[in-house]
Structure formats: C-alpha cells, structure tokens
Amino acid sequence: MKTIIRVPCSSANIGPGFDVIGLALSIYLELHVSLDANAASSPLNCTITYEGLGAGEVPLIADQNLITQSALYVLRCHGRHAFPAGTLVHIINPIPLGRGLGSSGAAVVAGVILGSVVGAFNLSKERILDYVLMIERHPDNVAAALYGGFVGTYLRELDPADMVRVEIPLSEVLPAPAGGVDTGLRPPEPPVGIGHYIKFKWAAEIRCIAIIPDFEVKTADARGVLPESYPRSHVTYNLQRITLLPVALSQSPPDPELIYEAMRDKIHQPYRKVLIPGLSEVIESISPKSHPGLLGICLSGAGPTILALATENFDHIATSIVKVLVQQKFDGKPVTCQWKLLQPAEDGATITVVES
Numbered sequence: 623m624k625t626i627i628r629v630p631c632s633s634a635n636i637g638p639g640f641d642v643i644g645l646a647l648s649i650y651l652e653l654h655v656s657l658d659a660n661a662a663s664s665p666l667n668c669t670i671t672y673e674g675l676g677a678g679e680v681p682l683i684a685d686q687n688l689i690t691q692s693a694l695y696v697l698r699c700h701g702r703h704a705f706p707a708g709t710l711v712h713i714i715n716p717i718p719l720g721r722g723l724g725s726s727g728a729a730v731v732a733g734v735i736l737g738s739v740v741g742a743f744n745l746s747k748e749r750i751l752d753y754v755l756m757i758e759r760h761p762d763n764v765a766a767a768l769y770g771g772f773v774g775t776y777l778r779e780l781d782p783a784d785m786v787r788v789e790i791p792l793s794e795v796l797p798a799p800a801g802g803v804d805t806g807l808r809p810p811e812p813p814v815g816i817g818h819y820i821k822f823k824w825a826a827e828i829r830c831i832a833i834i835p836d837f838e839v840k841t842a843d844a845r846g847v848l849p850e851s852y853p854r855s856h857v858t859y860n861l862q863r864i865t866l867l868p869v870a871l872s873q874s875p876p877d878p879e880l881i882y883e884a885m886r887d888k889i890h891q892p893y894r895k896v897l898i899p900g901l902s903e904v905i906e907s908i909s910p911k912s913h914p915g916l917l918g919i920c921l922s923g924a925g926p927t928i929l930a931l932a933t934e935n936f937d938h939i940a941t942s943i944v945k946v947l948v949q950q951k952f953d954g955k956p957v958t959c960q961w962k963l964l965q966p967a968e969d970g971a972t973i974t975v976v977e978s
C-alpha cells in the first residue's frame with residue numbers, strides 16, 4: 623500500500639490582497655509514502671528520495687527537509703519523536719523553488735499532512751491549517767494549497783496566551799537539524815482555529831499565465847524590504863481595489879478594465895521592484911489596451927514570477943512580458959524566463975491510498 627499526498631502550487635496576493643488572497647494553481651507537489659519493515663535503518667526512521675525541481679539542492683535528511691521537518695512537528699506535538707520504523711517518502715516536485723509560486727507553502731501543507739498520515743492522527747483540514755500556520759505564518763498561499771481554488775483568508779485575533787504560542791521563533795517549532803538524532807524536545811501545539819478562509823467564485827474563461835524568471839527571490843528577503851507602516855492614502859487605495867477584485871474575477875464575461883484596475887497595488891509591489899528587475903516596466907507597459915485578451919497583471923506571491931490573467935492571446939501576452947524581462951540583468955547576468963499556462967486547482971490538497 624502506498625499513500626499519495628498531492629498539493630497544488632499557489633499564487634498569493636493577486637495584486638492588492640497582500641497576505642490575504644491566494645489562488646491554487648495546476649502544478650502539484652506529490653509525496654509517495656510507504657512503509658517497509660525491512661528497510662535499512664535511517665535517521666529518525668525516514669528515508670527520503672527526491673525527483674524534480676530542487677533535486678540535489680534540497681536536503682534529504684528528515685530534520686533538515688522542510689516537508690519532513692513539518693511532519694516531525696506534528697509527530698512531536700503528539701509525543702512521537704520519530705517516523706514509524708521503515709517510512710519511505712518519495713518527493714516529486716515540479717514547483718519551482720523561491721519563485722513566488724508557493725513551493726514552501728505546498729511543502730509545509732504536504733509535510734503536515736504527512737505527519738497526520740504516518741501518525742494516523744486523522745487531522746481535519748481546519749486543524750491541518752493550524753499546524754501549517756505555526757510554520758508558514760501568512761495564510762494566503764497555504765489556505766489556497768490546502769483547500770484549493772481562489773480564497774480570501776484571515777487570522778483570528780488570539781488571546782494573549784495563544785499569542786505567545788504563535789509568536790515563538792520558527793526554530794522552536796521546526797526540529798533544529800541534529801544530524802537525524804531525536805532531541806526529545808516537545809514543541810508548542812498550535813492554538814485551535816488560528817486561520818480561516820472563504821472560497822470565491824472564479825470565472826471559467828480566466829486562465830493564468832505564469833512568467834517565471836530563472837532567478838530566485840527568497841520570500842523572507844522579499845518581506846524584509848517592506849515598510850513597517852504605510853501612508854493612509856496607499857492603504858485606502860488597496861482597500862478600494864481588494865473590495866472589487868473577488869467580484870470582478872467571478873463575473874462572466876470578465877471586464878478587462880475593471881480587473882486591470884482591481885489588480886493594482888501600493889502595499890508590496892512598489893517595494894519589491896528593487897529585488898525584481900523589470901517588474902515596474904512590465905506592470906506599466908502591458909495592459910488590456912495594448913494586449914487584447916489580458917485582464918490584469920501582478921507579482922505572484924513574493925516574486926519574481928509575474929502572473930497575468932487572460933482570456934485569450936496567451937502566447938502573445940506571455941512573450942511580450944518575457945521580452946521586457948530578458949532586457950534586464952540579475953546579479954550581472956541577463957535574465958531568462960519560461961512561461962506556463964495554468965488554471966485554478968479547485969481540489970486543493972488530496973490524499974489517495976493505492977496498491978503499490
């Protein structure tokens with residue numbers, strides 16, 4: 623028997639919805655999980671194999687890999703200090719790392735589900751979200767990856783005792799690398815009901831073009847360039863647009879002028895352009911007027927991927943954006959890009975048991 627855990631990638635923010643809105647998209651991380659009582663012993667009882675993007679770069683030791691670290695967090699909260707003997711986890715990852723397509727969100731969601739599956743804890747999706755939010759601390763892309771589709775999210779205001787638990791350093795939640803040895807530490811359990819979501823409708827004719835530059839921007843770095851406070855006019859600007867966005871993206875036929883305006887942002891994109899050469903030029907030069915079929919354009923998550931929503935002329939829109947980006951340099955080297963045509967992943971995270 624083998625359990626397959628499948629989790630989609632995601633695009634967070636969609637312009638004005640910084641840390642609020644997420645969209646699950648059709649590239650899927652898969653974990654193939656099995657137990658082999660005769661397997662040679664491995665650190666923390668877990669053997670990891672890996673194929674796809676990040677192979678050779680992602681650690682394959684249980685207390686260093688984000689997926690298995692997340693599973694160990696769940697196990698340790700339940701008083702288990704290792705995987706069941708002979709656990710084999712094969713990771714298949716087509717999601718580009720560090721590009722703003724929610725690779726870490728998908729990894730953490732998959733890892734928490736892995737912990738629930740191997741521990742036979744049968745956690746509900748609501749409880750899985752609590753565990754995930756102790757690790758990836760913004761709800762937008764993880765709620766999309768877990769529940770699927772186009773979502774709006776919020777974090778509940780916690781009482782002071784719960785606040786202490788969610789604010790503890792990440793290093794106390796995830797197992798610190800200890801060479802695969804059990805440290806015996808029991809991390810804090812998540813409070814119940816930290817994060818919540820609502821699913822919005824998505825007009826069937828809207829497709830998503832992801833233009834993916836060949837350089838990485840770590841989400842932590844892209845959060846580091848954001849200011850602590852904002853001018854009131856910029857907050858109002860975003861509130862006006864975020865109020866329109868979910869309705870605008872649910873209407874058939876979609877209204878390009880409305881969507882283009884509703885996807886503009888003053889809270890994160892203007893600050894992140896220092897990390898993403900070409901971002902401003904793309905947003906300012908490519909519009910539904912210059913490119914029929916285009917609805918709107920934004921940074922995907924923390925970048926550097928650019929997300930364009932469109933109903934037709936996908937190739938022309940994508941190649942126009944690529945043309946602007948390849949004129950730029952990153953780290954002194956010319957930028958190259960690939961692009962993919964994606965659609966919303968409605969199902970979110972799934973668990974399937976198959977005969978191996």
Ligand SMILES: Nc1ncnc2c1ncn2[C@@H]1O[C@H](COP(=O)(O)OP(=O)(O)O)[C@@H](O)[C@H]1O
Nearest residue numbers: 688715719720721722723724725726729840841
């Ligand atoms: N499949 C995976 N397996 C293990 N770790 C992963 C995986 N995917 C992502 N990660 C971790 O997440 C990091 C990227 O996260 P982040 O900077 O938030 O970018 P992204 O926008 O792709 O989520 C990687 O450097 C790696 O440490």
Ligand SMILES: N[C@@H](CCOP(=O)(O)O)C(=O)O
Nearest residue numbers: 634641722723724841923924
């Ligand atoms: N709201 C977050 C989303 C980060 O998404 P990622 O896919 O880049 O990890 C942010 O904008 O920082």
